Amino acid sequence: MLRKSNVLGLVLPDLHGEFYSEIIRGANLKTRELGFHLLVSSVSADDDGQDVLSVVGAQGLVDGIVVMVTEMSSLIRRTLANSSTPLVVLDGDIQGAKHDTVTIDHHNGAEALVRYLVSSNPRGRIVFLGGHETNLDTIDRLNAYRKVLAEVGIRPDPDDIAHLDYSYETAFDFASERVRDWAASGVTVFAANDEMAAGVVDAAIAATLAVPDDLRVVGFDDTRIAQLTRPRLTTVHVPMAEMGSKAIELLCQRLAEPDRPSTRVTLPTRLVVRESCGTL
Secondary structure (H helix, E strand, O other): OOOOOOEEEEEEOOOOOHHHHHHHHHHHHHHHHOOOEEEEEEOOOOOOOHHHHHHHHHOOOOOEEEEEOOEOOOOHHHHHHOOOOOEEEEOOOOOOOOOEEEEEOHHHHHHHHHHHHHHHOOOOEEEEEEOOOOEHHHHHHHHHHHHHHHHOOOOOOHHHEEEOOOOHHHHHHHHHOOHHHHHHOOEEEEEOOHHHHHHHHHHHHHOOOOOOOOOEEEOOEOOOHHHHOOOOOEEEEOOHHHHHHHHHHHHHHHHHOOOOOOOEEEEOOEEEOOHHHOOO
């Protein structure tokens, strides 16, 4: 009767992996702190999300929803544009829909990382391993990589940029065919997440190469993988739990003040230097 369920929704592209679990952890803690409960689901980039969003939204199962949109081509964008459910978007924007936004400053984090690599090895070649070409995080990190290299007069070879899928297995297989050539060329591998960086490290070890002596490797996100890998990964810290927490906070503010202006929050990143690429 009050049209209030005290349940909030969180929809992510996947539920596997520490990156997403940390977002869920932060969102859940904030949800409980504010007197709500959290309903979690996933919608992939090639799914329009109609089945999930129609159930949780139209049938009143949730008071509001947080959705992560990581791909430019995500079909869920069209569904969200027509949704009247209070909405917070993680990582992107939805044209046509009123929503608040929480993003990560991927660009500055990637810039700081590449600047560190260039300053510690000015003539070194840096290979970039990203996610899909349409992935928003990959686009930001790749643009930063290109910008810093251009500033020092380096134009990366097309073979120095590869688009994978953010998984350990794919990166391991890809690197296994190349690590010896990379090592012979003095390459540093900039993997756009820690899982792929760990795959490259293990491919190097399987080829009896030493990291960082023969091959330097860095990651991104600063998940637990970065500290469990040996050597530990130099990476960029992303406040994953804070991202989930801030999104829930904005959603609850929206529920309390439905007509307030849209808010955009950008969370900072920071460089974390460890042993996988040596030290200055």
